[in-house]
Amino acid sequence: MKLSAFIVSLSFSFCVSAQTFSEKTTTASNVRLNVSNSGTFGNAFRGYRDGSGNPSGEYPAGSGVEHLFESGIWFGGLINGSTVAVSTAAVDAPQGYSTGSAGFEFYPEPGATLKEISSLRNSPYYNTSAVSHQDFVATFSDKNVKVPGTNTQIGSHLDPLFVQITAKSYNWNYSFSDFFVILDYELENIGTNTIDSAFFGLWANTVVRNINVTPAGSGGASFYNKGGNGYFDSLQMA
Structure with a gap:
């Protein structure tokens, strides 16, 4: 059985044994x-700590204004109508994604990477199957209880749903569409069990910061006490 999900995000590799974690920035x-090719979005501001400078969820580009700490898909349901199971690609973790850690339960097969294709004919990634000026495509699943290609147990991942996900992200350089990224998902039950009452969601830890004012990694209250959470009636947004 296959399901499709279509989400608009308006806010805008390293290896462990045989398992390959791959990430790119729009x-x-x-x-x-x-x-990433593990179902996550945002890098928990890792790019500012490891020296790469890669943004997490920055908008406008080059402004230093970050909107996202980390995000990831959640999928849950009833296995054969009895066992409640939920698989998550990301959870609230101070250091963000960590291979094998509890809550990071979706993995690509060994050697699989995050594919980039483009509809622009002058792009080195040009491909006739591309939807946008820059597509990222990855396939991953929750079927493994150990990190693929290793003997490392995935923390607390005991009841996989055996769901395989093909995730695609789209973004364009048009002025009228340069403020969002579209996320497109195809979900397939690759197991033998029936999944009933299925739910699909996108969890996000939204931290809005100008890292030029308060650098990522400054730590503790000095970084997190400048929250801007709240609902603005006039703007009808939080």
Whole structure:
């Protein structure tokens, strides 16, 4: 059985044994969103700590204004109508994604990477199957209870749903569409069990900061006490 999900994000490799974690940053639009082949978005501001400078969820590009700490898909349902199971690609973790850690339960197969294609004919990634000026494409699943290609147990991942996900992200350099990234998902039950009452969601830890004013990694209250959460009636937005 296959399901499709279509989400608009308006806010805008390293290896462990055989398991390959691959990530890229959107650059066609005015949004700099970190995308991985493990179902996560944002890099927990790792790019400012490891020296790469890669943004997490920056908008406008080059402004230093970050909108996202980390995000990831959640999928849950009833296995054969009895066992409640939920698989998550990301959870609230101070250091963000960590291979094998609890809550990071979706993995690509060994050697699989995050594919980039483009509809622009002058792009080195030009491909006739591309939808946008910069597509990222990845396939991953929750079927493994150990990190693929290793003997490392995935923390607390005991009831996989055996769902395989093909995730695609789209962004364009048009001025009228450069402020968002579109996320497109195809979900397939690759197991033998029936999944009933299925739910699909996108969890996000949204931290809005100008890292030029309060650098990522400054730590503790000095970084997190400048929250801007709240609902503005006049703007009808939080």
